[in-house]
Amino acid sequence: MNGSSPGVEDGRDHAREQGSAVAWVESPLQMLCAVEAHHAGLLGARSRVIPRAKLRPLEVTHRELSRLALPPGLELTAPESDMPRSGRGTTGAVGDAFSGKVQFRWLTTLPGRIVIVDDGLATIRLLELLTGRMWTPLLRARGNAGRLRTALGTAAGIRLRTAARSGRLSIFTALPVPAELAQAVRDKGAELVTHDFTWLRSQPLRRPRPEERTIVLGTSLVRNGLIHRENYFTWLAGLGSAEPVAYFPHRREDPSDLARVGEQPGITVYDGGVPAEMTLRGLAAEQRVLSLPSTAVTSLRVLLSARGVAVETVDVPDEWWTAEAAPSLRSHLSMFAHHDTGVTG
Incomplete structure (x- = not known):
């Protein structure tokens, strides 16, 4: 771009x-x-x-x-x-x-x-x-x-x-x-x-960056019924047990799901609402961002590439998907998983 x-x-x-x-x-x-x-x-x-x-x-x-x-x-x-x-x-x-x-x-x-x-x-x-x-x-x-x-x-x-x-x-x-x-x-x-x-x-940074090395972006896929809730929480629990994790909610996440995220050991839920592009653009090179397929992955790569921050898309295993996730939707989401997208400017 x-x-x-x-x-x-x-x-x-x-x-x-x-x-x-x-x-x-x-x-x-x-x-x-x-x-x-x-x-x-x-x-x-x-x-x-x-x-x-x-x-x-x-x-x-x-x-x-x-x-x-x-x-x-x-x-x-x-x-x-x-x-x-x-x-x-x-x-x-x-x-x-x-x-x-x-x-x-x-x-x-x-x-x-x-x-x-x-x-x-x-x-x-x-x-x-x-x-x-x-x-x-x-x-x-x-x-x-x-x-x-x-x-x-x-x-x-x-x-x-x-x-x-x-x-x-x-x-x-x-x-x-x-x-x-x-x-x-x-x-x-x-x-x-x-x-x-x-x-x-071009704007000055106004928010302090999270102290955690790993930042996870929340997803709407659970609330939309596209992936199984228990698979998602098992994955989050594994991350939190390995190291401290900063979790930035998606604006459409269910409040009860967010409460459960906050109960996971090692995971801190930060205030949501502001686009991730504004909240996380000041991350340091030693930090990383993890996300399920999301448009925020693309924009954060644009904003953070010069800072040396890794923005990684987590591939969704087949068993996570529900019957509501049509193959065409999965194909759409895969567009945001990789750096080489054939983008035109």
Whole structure:
């Protein structure tokens, strides 16, 4: 990934032309990447980042970002319950393109441009669906959608592909996009811009790093029913019995599971909410990060490579997976397991 790629320069040209932008964010990673997108010039000269209300991880991330030197022209606003409307002369930025709120808003308003920022693994699925046929619905990989939800996803897919064809769609990502998929997205007319957290890397470190040598990133795979709970806790217990471990929760982990993690000998659970990219970017060379397949692995490698910190993905044994983990999902997750991903910039 290359924050100074030609795509970013194109984004700066957009900013001179656009005016203003509104970014609606529903997760800490989306909020951080909206700030990066504004810094890269992909949004507008003036951008408002609006978090969804009543989500504690967003409140914590909002507070942490507000303590840093935000890019000129960017405003972090108070949370709102509903996604705001974007007018024709405004760029509308979102992270979760599969959200019913987002898709409904796309059909009831027509922003001048649409920018998609990272929302974890769902971003890769979106790119794959975007390159499909015009009538392919934008639906999440898991779950059975009813007729009305499928109809909304189909209409949203048409709207997004139409925006791509007219040069009004940009995707801003730090994720490893295979070269073939990246080219297919660009062939649809969409602008694909990669970045390496340029703004965040320029900010001073505000949080002390954990003292433990080994840091484990929490996972949503247990709560989502994709891996067996007991296998996961047996693995954690083995780590904690070998050495002290710092555990940074995933925002979707079940509170009862977190309580159980904290009861494991040798494991200390740290406060969650803030993206790992912000919390762990100050680690030292003698430390290491362990994680099950996760988008955070990719971004932390970008941020920590210069510091000599090992960021290791733990391969999930076959017996850990539940029947809910379809082969296609496992294949998606494997994209984040290795350094050599065929990434295009």
